[in-house]
Amino acid sequence: KPGGAGGKPLAGRHIVITSGPTHEPIDPVRYIANRSSGKQGHAIAAAAAAAGARVTLVSGPVTIPDPPGTEVIHVESAREMLQAVKTALPADVAIMAAAVADWRSENDASQKIKKDGSGAPPALCLVENPDILATIGHHDSLRPMLLIGFAAETQNLIENAQSKLQRKRADWIVANDVSPNTGVMGGDRNTVRIVSKSGVEDWPELDKAEVALRLVNRIADFLNAD
Ligand code: CTP
Numbered sequence: 383k384p385g386g387a388g389g390k391p392l393a394g395r396h397i398v399i400t401s402g403p404t405h406e407p408i409d410p411v412r413y414i415a416n417r418s419s420g421k422q423g424h425a426i427a428a429a430a431a432a433a434g435a436r437v438t439l440v441s442g443p444v445t446i447p448d449p450p451g452t453e454v455i456h457v458e459s460a461r462e463m464l465q466a467v468k469t470a471l472p473a474d475v476a477i478m479a480a481a482v483a484d485w486r487s488e489n490d491a492s493q494k495i496k497k498d499g500s501g502a503p504p505a506l507c508l509v510e511n512p513d514i515l516a517t518i519g520h521h522d523s524l525r526p527m528l529l530i531g532f533a534a535e536t537q538n539l540i541e542n543a544q545s546k547l548q549r550k551r552a553d554w555i556v557a558n559d560v561s562p563n564t565g566v567m568g569g570d571r572n573t574v575r576i577v578s579k580s581g582v583e584d585w586p587e588l589d590k591a592e593v594a595l596r597l598v599n600r601i602a603d604f605l606n607a608d
């Protein structure tokens with residue numbers, strides 16, 4: 383079986399990871415975005431590759447470099463990200479670390495929207511984006527044996543993470559507090575809790591690279607358990 387004794391713990395495994403924000407176009411020069419830097423998802427991709435996995439990283443627009451040893455598919459919007467994830471599967475593990483925009487503009491104007499001189503702003507009509515994690519979680523033939531999501535919350539962290547675990551049919555949720563005072567969005571440190579059916583595991587505040595390493599070790603333990 384893959385990941386045998388002595389070798390790298392994720393050798394022979396394929397892992398699909400989403401990372402970064404998505405950009406949802408409003409017109410040719412404007413878009414909806416969020417504060418995700420991609421640092422946590424990219425760090426997980428780098429750690430999984432270092433542990434011997436074949437890593438497909440589906441990344442939204444970020445300013446950080448592609449992690450070494452990974453295949454990176456660059457996308458812009460949530461719909462492009464979903465398509466790229468479906469194409470990248472099957473995998474042994476999928477980790478949805480991206481901060482996918484929840485909504486996009488209903489009409490992506492083909493020309494730059496202009497002020498009309500009246501002082502009245504144009505209405506921006508939003509529609510909900512597809513939920514990539516939930517789509518994969520509910521798709522029996524695409525679903526990997528281990529499906530991991532994140533929960534970005536500013537309140538009621540555990541309750542919200544548990545409801546996401548169920549709603550999206552994930553196996554684990556990495557719950558993180560993204561309140562402005564934590565500096566998680568864009569920063570280098572992260573304090574997470576691992577929420578699963580068996581309970582909640584609290585991790586100390588760590589560097590995002592250390593969170594990645596711990597998560598990869600936990601994944602290897604899960605996959606290599608007899
Ligand atoms: N996610 C996704 N596709 C979306 C929205 C979220 O795949 N359209 C994934 C994220 O990558 C993450 C998990 O779902 O792994 C939770 O994302 P989060 O934004 O915390 O949850 P939402 O379901 O969008 O709920 P809300 O933002 O309202 O808290």
Ligand code: CA
Pocket residue numbers: 482483484
């Ligand atoms: Ca969301």
